[in-house]
Amino acid sequence: MNQIPKIDDTSHGWWHRIYILEFLREFSEAEMDVHLTDKLKTELSGIFNWALDGYKRLRKNNFIFSKGISMQKSKQQYKNQSNSVFAFKSHYLEKTDEEDSRVLLKNTYELYVVFCNSEGEKDVLTKPELKRILESSGYKIDNSSKHSNAVCIFGVKIKEG
Numbered sequence: 377m378n379q380i381p382k383i384d385d386t387s388h389g390w391w392h393r394i395y396i397l398e399f400l401r402e403f404s405e406a407e408m409d410v411h412l413t414d415k416l417k418t419e420l421s422g423i424f425n426w427a428l429d430g431y432k433r434l435r436k437n438n439f440i441f442s443k444g445i446s447m448q449k450s451k452q453q454y455k456n457q458s459n460s461v462f463a464f465k466s467h468y469l470e471k472t473d474e475e476d477s478r479v480l481l482k483n484t485y486e487l488y489v490v491f492c493n494s495e496g497e498k499d500v501l502t503k504p505e506l507k508r509i510l511e512s513s514g515y516k517i518d519n520s521s522k523h524s525n526a527v528c529i530f531g532v533k534i535k536e537g
Contacts, residue, residue, distance in 0.1 A: 383458050387512055395441060396450040460497045461509040464488050469515075470535045478520055478528040481507060487534070 383390070409415070416423065434441070456463035468487060485503045492500040501509070510529060511517055520528040 380454050380457065388514070391451070391455065394451065394454075395443075396447060396454055398446065398450050459509070460492050460495070460499065461488070461501060461506055462513075463495070463497075464491045465510070465513070467491065468535050469529075469532050471515075471531055472533050473531070474533070476522075477533050478523075478530045479532055479534055480523060481517060481527040481529055484529060484534075 380396075452462075452466060456466055464487075468491065469484075481503065485506055488506055489500055491497075507517055507527075515532060516530040517527060518530065519525045520530075
C-alpha cells in the first residue's frame with residue numbers, strides 16, 4: 377500500500393504479527409518492464425528453489441522471521457503514528473531492571489498530556505486508557521506501598537532530555 381492505515385488495535389498480538397517492508401525506490405513509467413511476467417516464467421525453477429531455501433531457513437529458525445533494523449524502525453514509526461501512547465512511551469519511558477525503579481501513573485499521565493499538546497495530538501486519551509495500553513504493552517502497573525499506595529508504573533524511568 378502507499379499509505380499506512382490508521383489502526384485502533386494496541387494489543388501485543390497485532391504488533392507481534394505485523395511486518396513492515398519499505399520500498400523506497402519509485403519506478404518511472406519508462407522503467408516499467410511490461411514483459412516481466414514472461415521473463416519470470418522462464419525463471420520459475422530458480423525462483424522455486426530460492427523460496428524453498430527460504431522456507432528451510434525459516435523452519436530452522438522455528439518459523440520466526442528475521443527482523444532487520446530498518447524493519448524495526450519502520451514498525452516503531454508506524455506505532456508512533458498510529459497511537460499517541462506509543463509515540464509518548466518511545467520518547468519518554470525507558471524500561472529498566474533497577475529494583476526500585478517506578479514512576480507515578482499520575483505524573484506520567486500529566487507528562488503524556490503535555491506531550492500530546494506539544495505534538496498537536498487531538499485525541500488525548502484518558503488516564504485509564506493510557507494505563508490499559510501501557511499494561512497491554514507489558515508495563516506492570518500497580519499500587520506502591522513506597523508511594524502511600526499510589527498507582528505506579530514499575531520497572532520504568534522517565535528519559536532525560
